[in-house]
Amino acid sequence: MKKVRIFVVIFLLISIGILAFYFIPMRITPRVPLTSEDISIKVERAGGNTGPVFIVDKDKTKLKNILQEKYPDKDIEPYYIELTGNLPNGVVIDPSFLGSYVVHGTIISPDGGEEKSTIIDVKYTDAKISRFFRDDLPKSEHEILNVLIALVSSLVSIFILIIIFLARGRKTIK
Structure with missing residues (x-):
């Protein structure tokens, strides 16, 4: 027995x-080395399918301070964020499954695109999803x-x- x-x-x-x-959730985008120009902010998925789909909530003052240091001649109120680069969106059918996550990257434009949104070139994210629910794996x-x-x-x-x-x-x- x-x-x-x-x-x-x-x-x-x-x-x-x-x-x-x-x-068990795993990181989607692999870590890469960051430089002094790179920033890390938490973004949240905004509602709607048109225009910028990410907003900055908790790190809004952090981003505003970085933008004032980098672009002192512009008065920028960061709210909407456009993300380009190494994004986890190709991993899931609906990116809202990822929720909010931290992005690490460089500011390309402080007030470009729609809604005068800040454009960030993302090097990697802290977005995680379990292996079973990923769409990029056959x-x-x-x-x-x-x-x-x-x-x-x-x-x-x-x-x-x-x-x-x-x-x-x-x-x-x-």
């Missing part, structure tokens, strides 16, 4: 490991089958362990 319990625990740990591999039937088998085997292993511990508890009572 002890060998069965050890086998079931090992099987459960392997199943949970496979599920964790597919569902999903085969094997991956979906692996996740399904791991889920079912985890549930069955937990159920067997509960039965083993309940049966052991009954033996100690008698």
